[in-house]
Amino acid sequence: MISLSDITGAAARIARHVRRTPLWRLPGTTLSGTVPYDLYLKLELLQVTGSFKPRGAFNRILLEASLPRGLVTSSGGNHGIAVAYIGKTLGIPVSIPLPATVAAEKLAVMRSFGADAEVVGPNFIVSNARAKEIAAERGYLYLHPFAEPEIVMGQGTIGLELLEDLPDVDVVVIAVGGGGLLGGVAAAIKQNRPDVVIVGVEPVGADALTRSLAAGRLVTLDKIFTKAATLAPPMTGQINLDLARSYVDSLVHVTDEEMETAARWLWRHCFISAELGGAASTAALLCGRIPIKPDQKVVSIVCGGGTAGMN
Numbered sequence: 001m002i003s004l005s006d007i008t009g010a011a012a013r014i015a016r017h018v019r020r021t022p023l024w025r026l027p028g029t030t031l032s033g034t035v036p037y038d039l040y041l042k043l044e045l046l047q048v049t050g051s052f053k054p055r056g057a058f059n060r061i062l063l064e065a066s067l068p069r070g071l072v073t074s075s076g077g078n079h080g081i082a083v084a085y086i087g088k089t090l091g092i093p094v095s096i097p098l099p100a101t102v103a104a105e106k107l108a109v110m111r112s113f114g115a116d117a118e119v120v121g122p123n124f125i126v127s128n129a130r131a132k133e134i135a136a137e138r139g140y141l142y143l144h145p146f147a148e149p150e151i152v153m154g155q156g157t158i159g160l161e162l163l164e165d166l167p168d169v170d171v172v173v174i175a176v177g178g179g180g181l182l183g184g185v186a187a188a189i190k191q192n193r194p195d196v197v198i199v200g201v202e203p204v205g206a207d208a209l210t211r212s213l214a215a216g217r218l219v220t221l222d223k224i225f226t227k228a229a230t231l232a233p234p235m236t237g238q239i240n241l242d243l244a245r246s247y248v249d250s251l252v253h254v255t256d257e258e259m260e261t262a263a264r265w266l267w268r269h270c271f272i273s274a275e276l277g278g279a280a281s282t283a284a285l286l287c288g289r290i291p292i293k294p295d296q297k298v299v300s301i302v303c304g305g306g307t308a309g310m311n
Helices: 004-014 053-062 078-090 104-112 124-138 149-165 180-190 208-215 238-247 256-270 277-286
Strands: 023-025 038-043 094-099 116-121 171-175 197-203 250-254 297-302
Touching: 004 053, 004 149, 004 180, 023 149, 038 149, 053 078, 053 149, 078 094, 078 104, 094 124, 104 116, 116 124, 149 180, 149 238, 171 180, 171 277, 180 197, 180 238, 197 208, 197 277, 208 238, 208 250, 250 256, 250 277, 256 277, 277 297
Parallel strands: 038 297, 094 116, 171 197, 171 297, 197 250
Antiparallel strands: 023 038
16 A cells, blocks of 8 residues: 555655646636536646646656666556656657557657657557567566556645645545546545545446456456547556555546536636546536535546547
8 A cells, every 4th residue: 555655755756847736716607507616626737748647657767776778658648648758858768559549649749759659559458568578678667557556656646735735625536547546646635634535537438446346356348438548448456446445435437428528618617628538527526426515625636638528
């Protein structure tokens, strides 16, 4: 499990490399007739690469005794962009074998940072296996997108920032792909404030964490049915399953259409451009999936940016 000191250590380690993103309270005029409570958005889409992913990746790399000779990962997009950015920042070569589900825009960004990024197979299982082969062949440091403790510690730094900016928060809503963001943030918050309610949001067609919790073991999905590619790995990791058991109060699910509606709402009413995965937590709130009392303070983490409706 991950301790509070692990996460505070990560926060100090990565501070000069990442942004402390703002927590924005939506004005009442924006929310009139929409939600009857105080809603805050944690704007991780303003992170250095447009998502929360550099937090965990920087923490993993900076824990090495010396800079690696190279970096390799596989990703649905945002983690790959983060690793490519870090490679350019630190002057390290980066290889990223990708699944065919990667968005063309994200592939282009990885390459713009100088990464050797290529589609190598139909899904994450194939591309991740190739990433591990490259690590062995070239002596590169392999970074899992969501299932390494050091990665999860880095994502947990968001939770520390939330508690500093809004000490009396009541509910935090977090999108779930592999579960690293959910596990890290939940661990940071619950070890400080056990009374805060933590809710994870999965796409209806990519519910590996929900199924794993129900089965009491890791479950790999046979098929993925969502356009939100950044929330669509076919499995979670053991560390994320364990953290969810310990710190997450509930999981809810949203459809692609509901995420698209939420992405449009964020743009039209807040001028925030979120990708589908980045809009998932807000979608769950707009759809009324989460019971909220009128006097509660609720945080939705907008975890990734992009053209509204982009996967």
